[in-house]
Amino acid sequence: DAKTTQPTSMDCAEGRAANLPCNHSTISGNEYVYWYRQIHSQGPQYIIHGLKNNETNEMASLIITEDRKSSTLILPHATLRDTAVYYCIVRFGNEKLTFGTGTRLTIIP
Amino acid sequence: SAVISQKPSRDICQRGTSLTIQCQVDSQVTMMFWYRQQPGQSLTLIATANQGSEATYESGFVIDKFPISRPNLTFSTLTVSNMSPEDSSIYLCSVEMTRNFPDTQYFGPGTRLTVL
Numbered sequence: 001d002a003k004t005t006q007p008t009s010m011d012c013a014e015g016r017a018a019n020l021p022c023n024h025s026t027i028s029g030n031e032y033v034y035w036y037r038q039i040h041s042q043g044p045q046y047i048i049h050g051l052k053n054n055e056t057n058e059m060a061s062l063i064i065t066e067d068r069k070s071s072t073l074i075l076p077h078a079t080l081r082d083t084a085v086y087y088c089i090v091r092f093g094n095e096k097l098t099f100g101t102g103t104r105l106t107i108i109p
Numbered sequence: 110s111a112v113i114s115q116k117p118s119r120d121i122c123q124r125g126t127s128l129t130i131q132c133q134v135d136s137q138v139t140m141m142f143w144y145r146q147q148p149g150q151s152l153t154l155i156a157t158a159n160q161g162s163e164a165t166y167e168s169g170f171v172i173d174k175f176p177i178s179r180p181n182l183t184f185s186t187l188t189v190s191n192m193s194p195e196d197s198s199i200y201l202c203s204v205e206m207t208r209n210f211p212d213t214q215y216f217g218p219g220t221r222l223t224v225l
Contacts, residue, residue, distance in 0.1 A: 032211050043201050043216035044152065046110075087151075093210050094140075099152040
């Protein structure tokens with residue numbers, strides 16, 4: 001079973017920040033939060049991961065709450081190419097990735 | 110990261126036949142995995158491809174149906190045997206570069222299989 005809960009779908013206006021929430025209330029101390037996205041039947045693309053500190057890279061920012069029970073992926077300036085299914089995954093060590101149903105993000109022109 | 114290619118990118122096959130999918134990585138990797146994504150569904154891990162030994166299969170997947178080879182650190186194949194329309198899916202190869210903690214998995218572009 002996936003250890004995360006995400007909204008089924010979201011819309012965001014082009015050029016605005018897209019904020020994708022994820023609940024992982026049963027996360028344990030050593031589990032990381034990973035984000036991937038899948039653009040229309042392509043292979044999933046790694047975005048970012050974090051443990052407890054906020055993380056930022058060239059694609060996105062990851063904000064993890066202090067109690068680590070939820071997180072938000074932020075795409076700062078969404079473009080049409082960011083339309084995809086976004087998966088939030090909790091993972092311990094090198095255990096297998098378990099994909100849930102994700103959030104279908106649609107960027108609206 | 111790694112550049113991962115898969116062949117074929119798509120195929121249409123007749124039931125009862127078999128198809129072998131190839132996964133090639135541009136650098137040596139520690140771990141290679143095979144996933145299936147059925148239409149409208151999320152990804153499901155089929156097996157871990159082990160170099161020099163038998164693959165490790167997840168519950169619900171068996172070697173007779175999905176034989177896997179991994180002759181070296183950059184290449185693996187997945188065969189879908191005795192296909193039926195229920196095998197119509199996207200098959201994805203993924204890799205991990207190291208066994209460091211935490212490591213990141215990278216995915217190939219996928220092979221879209223349609224079984225008639």
